[in-house]
Amino acid sequence: MILKRHFRRAYTCARGYYLAVSQPNPDAPRVTTRLHGVLKARFRYRIGPRYYSLYRLASVEPSRWNDYVIDNKAYGDNFRSISEERFRSIINRKSLFFAHCVHHSLPTPPVRAIIPPSNGAHTGGDGFDITGPVATNARDWLGLVQTGEGDLFIKSDDGAYGDGAFSAIRQSDRWHYCGRASSLSDLFYYVRERANRSQTCFIAQSRIHAHDELRSLMSPTAVGCVRIVTYMREGEAHLFCAEIKLTAGNGETDNFGLAANGNMVAAVDMDSGRLAVGYASRSLAWPVIQPIAEHPDTGKRIEGTRLPLWEEVKSLALQAQRSLPEVKTIGWDIAITPEGPLILEGNTTYGLASLQIAHQRGFKREMEQIFRG
Known part of the structure; x- marks a missing residue:
């Protein structure tokens, strides 16, 4: 039994490296260079093959690899160390969060x-x-x-x-x-x-519905949310970065799932609310991230689209962060609906993978500053 478990782990590991090398992006270098890059990422930067593929590191200068955050236990421990669990529970338990939103006049379904x-x-x-x-x-x-x-x-x-x-x-x-x-x-x-x-x-x-101006960027079965990150510094709430999760196909959630659900992500310019180009995987079995110019279901152009009610979205995120100053940083999921922005949930240990994919850069330095306060 133990031998079988070790064999399964070895097979999974070897398959990951094989897929990272054999399924490159169109602009990736030749196979020998990719193999060298995957091994270099693992042994020098502790970046495994899946994240090597997620972050398209074959097309990124190695000097920038260390800028990327890898979502692992050590990263999650950073969140837990800066905020008390009793306050984090208010966000992590959805029924408690709903009561919190009602008490603080935060619009939510x-x-x-x-x-x-x-x-x-x-x-x-x-x-x-x-x-x-x-x-x-x-x-x-x-x-x-x-x-x-x-x-x-x-x-x-x-x-x-x-x-x-x-x-x-x-x-x-x-x-x-x-x-x-x-x-x-x-x-x-x-x-x-x-x-x-x-x-x-x-x-x-x-059940909520997308704003009329966003329906051509969403599937008919799921509403994609804006993920907007806030943090506290010296008693004041601040905005960090934002993305929008664009749903596609017949799925019922907007979860990006390390590119395994068929959905897309696009960076949102914090000042204007305009979208950058979308990103998604061309394979559900392994992340092969590529830019997406148009929504695959509707043909709507993604880049340059301006989100409606963007100032209201930012204001709501800051209001929500101020309502829980004890939680030092939160990733908010906000849906833009015909009735206005609605907070669906907050995330006290939010992953950085989709945000870094959407923005095509790493956020390690910024996150270290947030963790230091």
């Missing part, structure tokens, strides 16, 4: 219902009790959801990266979700079963 496991566990591992519209049975659920209008977006209370999230679309008296069509009561039992398996609550929010 309403929570229609919270579905705990059937054992009645309303408390997370962080010790916070869940407050809000809790539905412990189908009757509670019907009373909470039937009074609202529109479709639902359902996700785990402590989930990340869009894992396990799905939409439930109302069509007459039937709800369509995860390849199923059922009654509203059956939807409750389906969600509660998932809550039982994971032993965590699920929350049902009103």
Whole structure:
């Protein structure tokens, strides 16, 4: 068993190096140079083959490789060391974050219902009790959801990266979700079963839609958010950088997923709100990052598009950061909707991979300054 596990690890490692060398970007150098580059990145800069491919380092001067942040445990420890866990939990638990947004007048999609496991566990591992519209049975659920209008977006209370999230679309008296069509009561039992398996609550929010000016840059099934990073310095909230996640295909979330979900990212100019060229992988099996000039579903040009309500987005991000000064830096996911910008969630340990891909440069120096305060 141990030998089999070691063999599997060795195979995975060797396959990563093979893919990094054999699936280059169109502007990458010849294969022998790529092989030398992959080995140099690993042994001199501790950058593995996947990140070598994600950051297109074959086309980047080696003198700039050390500017890139690698999302690993040591990097995550930096976030945890600068902010107390009790304040981070307010953001990381979605039901708590919703209550925080309501208290601080931060616009966010309403929570229609919270579905705990059937054992009645309303408390997370962080010790916070869940407050809000809790539905412990189908009757509670019907009373909470039937009074609202529109479709639902359902996700785990402590989930990340869009894992396990799905939409439930109302069509007459039937709800369509995860390849199923059922009654509203059956939807409750389906969600509660998932809550039982994971032993965590699920929350049902009103499903949102993209602003009219952005619909040609999004798929019809998922709204892409602006990821805008803020930080605290000397008691003041500041903006750092921003990207937008552009959805494509039939996925239900905007997660970039290290380029494994078919979505795109584009840098946003902080002053003007204009988009740079998009980036995505031409392969879902391995990151082969390339520039994308037009949205693949609609043909809409990405570069140069100006985001609507950009000043409002920046103002909302700063307002949200000021509401939690104890958390020194936060990556906000803000959707631009017909009703205005809405905060979907905050991220206290936000990954830098998609931001660095979107901006085509590393942010290590800036992040070190943020960590130092």
